[in-house]
Amino acid sequence: MNLAVREIAERASGHLGLPPQEIYPLITSPPDEGLGDYALPCFAFAQKLRRSPAEIAKELADVLRGGQHIVNAESAGPYVNITVDRAKLMQYVLSGILSGGENYGRESDGAGKTIVIDYSSPNIARPFSIAHLRSTALGNSLKRIYEHLGYRVVGVNHLGDWGVQFGTLIAAYNRWGSQERVEQDSIYELFRLYVRFNEESERDPMLKEEARAWFKRLEDGDPEALKLWKWFVDESVQAFQRYYELLGVEFTEIRGESAYRDQMAPLIEDLLQKGIAKESQGAIVIPFEEEGLTPLIIRTKDGTTVYATRDLCSAIHHYEKYGFHKKLYVVDAGQSLHFKQLALALGKLGYPWATGLVHVPFGVMLFEDQRMSTRRGHVVFLEEVLKRSIELTRSIIDTIKKSSELTEKEKEQVAQDVGVSAIVYADLSRSRTHDINFRWDEVLNFNGQSGPYVQYTHARLAGVLRKYGKSIPSELTYSLLSHPQEISLAKCLEEFPMKVKHAAEEYEPFVVAGYLGNLAASVNQFYDNCRVLGEEPSLEEARIALVYSAKIVLKKGLELLGMKAPERM
């Protein structure tokens, strides 16, 4: 908390006889910067003290005016608008960032706590579509955000490498596949086989029976089925690694559903014995009559398991292994019911930690206003999007004068860093719950508050610092930083730690993404109004410190989103 805000809370507290902790959260900003730096609405006090808010505001203005960090306080109806000592504010913000450096805003909230995040978790034999980016980007960013807040974070890729879909794949391969074609075009060929099987099985329902039979054989340990399964998994994982490298996404643990094969039968036994699960219509289910939910199927009438069975096992496994404080499932909103049932089932098993399971849902990705369907081919592949974004970035680089300083190799690297980040930012700059309609012209527009805009702003500041060439001065005359753009930039920088915490609380990287867009805008306004290099030395030094501080926050913010922060572009 900055000193001025603390002083406002304390002085108001002294006058009103209310604890400062009750006042602090009420302090906001006035609608117009011209009115002051902070505002204190008095409605809550009025209710408690049974007096008119305007009257209280008037008194508080008088009380606050005497503060050390406060240069003016005016009542405006039920509000007190407060102007603080800008030099002190500037000193507070900049010295905090300069001394913290890369660790600015780092918190110890999460000390001693572990968070497991299940994200990306793609299904084998399906190339990533742009829709797969959502879970991957959200989870990756949440991982970074929680790490920044001091949590130990375990990133889990719960691969969809088990289930009846493998029966489908094996049956399809046996009918139409060839080793040669799969080796040549790996995941895309597997995908074609999968699609063809689904199409043909609509005309011929017997095919579905064939697929189920193959999955049954797989679960029973049939060597032929296992061999093919292993091969398909390996081919797919290789392709996934390509995406993850490009996106800069890493996992602590890549552990597919198949890892829980041996734990499922004992778990089902246990659930039956405890009377939590029961047989119904040939299947084994966990009923939720009291909760008013449909039952959760954990074993089909064929005797095979389903993903819910494996999710139960994985939750238990992760708790036993990591003792998590929370486990986040970054999975689309369509699976809400499933996760509700999952947590309830584990609660019935007597696990108190079941309350720590959190479904972090997100809306679906549409393409041309329609739901993407990998089966029907109405789909945009992630590789295609990244490729086009990188190409576009490359062509823009070639039109920019400043970029001629880059070597050919550097240009390629920048094109990749910026092109990929543009796609990530486009995804993370909207709140999770909305459906997103994918449109090429929107994703590939790098004007305005886009990923490249934030990166460009960072590179601009990097350019100034490079040209400055000296180390960042430590003795500064903060009072020289009094331009309105300097003040609003400093205030914006001060918000960063709060925004990161907020993002973590809401599981919303979007909060950071939106903040970064605003910060970049503030930086560019400053840049346009305030020259840095060549100014009178003490002013130049002060502005350099501001530039450096802004660069640190931009870079950190980009990292929290899983984006790159190139020094030149």
Add this chain to the structure above:
RNA sequence: GCGCCCGUAGCUCAGUGGAUUAGAGCGCUGGCCUCCGGAGCCAGAGGUCGCAGGUUCAAGUCCUGCCGGGCGUACCA
């Protein structure tokens, strides 16, 4: 039918722990490079916050009903 999510500017969206005049980007119109990077900056036009009630001194925000869209709702994940 029931449950969850969504409905704010032409488009994409913030704002939904009530509170000073509802914000941003795109697109459109018009300005700004002798000056640290124009992927930039400035200005303008553009709104019955889905509809109707209710609670409140105060509602885009809370409650109820309705309309429109999406998803889920027992053997897919």
